[in-house]
Amino acid sequence: MRIYVIRHGETEMNVKRVKQGWMDAPLNQSGRELAVLTGRALRGVHFDGCLSSPLSRARETVEIVLRESGNAHVTVRTDDRLKEINFGLEEGRPAQSSTMPQETAELFFKDAFRFPGFPEGESIQDLCGRTDAFMRDFLHGEKEGTWLIGTHGCTLRALLNPFYEHPERFWQGCVPPNCSITILEVTDGHPAIVESDRIFYDPALLVDHYRGIIRN
Numbered sequence: 001m002r003i004y005v006i007r008h009g010e011t012e013m014n015v016k017r018v019k020q021g022w023m024d025a026p027l028n029q030s031g032r033e034l035a036v037l038t039g040r041a042l043r044g045v046h047f048d049g050c051l052s053s054p055l056s057r058a059r060e061t062v063e064i065v066l067r068e069s070g071n072a073h074v075t076v077r078t079d080d081r082l083k084e085i086n087f088g089l090e091e092g093r094p095a096q097s098s099t100m101p102q103e104t105a106e107l108f109f110k111d112a113f114r115f116p117g118f119p120e121g122e123s124i125q126d127l128c129g130r131t132d133a134f135m136r137d138f139l140h141g142e143k144e145g146t147w148l149i150g151t152h153g154c155t156l157r158a159l160l161n162p163f164y165e166h167p168e169r170f171w172q173g174c175v176p177p178n179c180s181i182t183i184l185e186v187t188d189g190h191p192a193i194v195e196s197d198r199i200f201y202d203p204a205l206l207v208d209h210y211r212g213i214i215r216n
Helices: 029-041 055-066 124-141 155-164
Strands: 002-009 049-052 076-078 146-151 181-187 190-200
Touching: 002 055, 049 055, 055 076, 055 124, 055 146, 124 146, 124 155, 146 155, 155 181, 155 190
Parallel strands: 002 146, 049 076, 049 146
Antiparallel strands: 002 181, 181 190
16 A cells, blocks of 8 residues: 655645644645646556545645546545644744743744643644554555545654654654655555655745754
């Protein structure tokens, strides 16, 4: 089995560097264009199924990719466990602004596993717990085929954390770029990453909204 895990396209909240979390922000025009380019680059890939976060930015991304890659017939199923981390009281706040003490807030990007969690939201451990449960159920239920999974930056890192060479580095040096794809090959129920954070569009179109924030 082969799994393509994609982060959603750009939103205006990405541009403004706002914590989106469970807020249902749609793709902006650039986000839709990146999804179109990504889908067209995947023509020739036959997807047997698709699972997505129910949030519109993730769902619209996979719908565009499926359409443009020639897989418009594939039904998109949603799973709440693929939603972005819940920022709680921090939702809607700028990325570098927080209700928490600065040294505590900075841990989210500097040392994520020591971050205690967002007030009335989730910690990285909480997020990893639900993504691990998702992956166990997915691998138990699906044994073959090629799948597309649509999710979010932090959730993608949590979902794939057990399969990175250095899982202690939660962010792997960056937030995954918009519409970037990580590809896993599953052999005898064991996933292995064969490509990580690959973009299928001109690198000149890539915008790193988090440059200089992540330090692990």
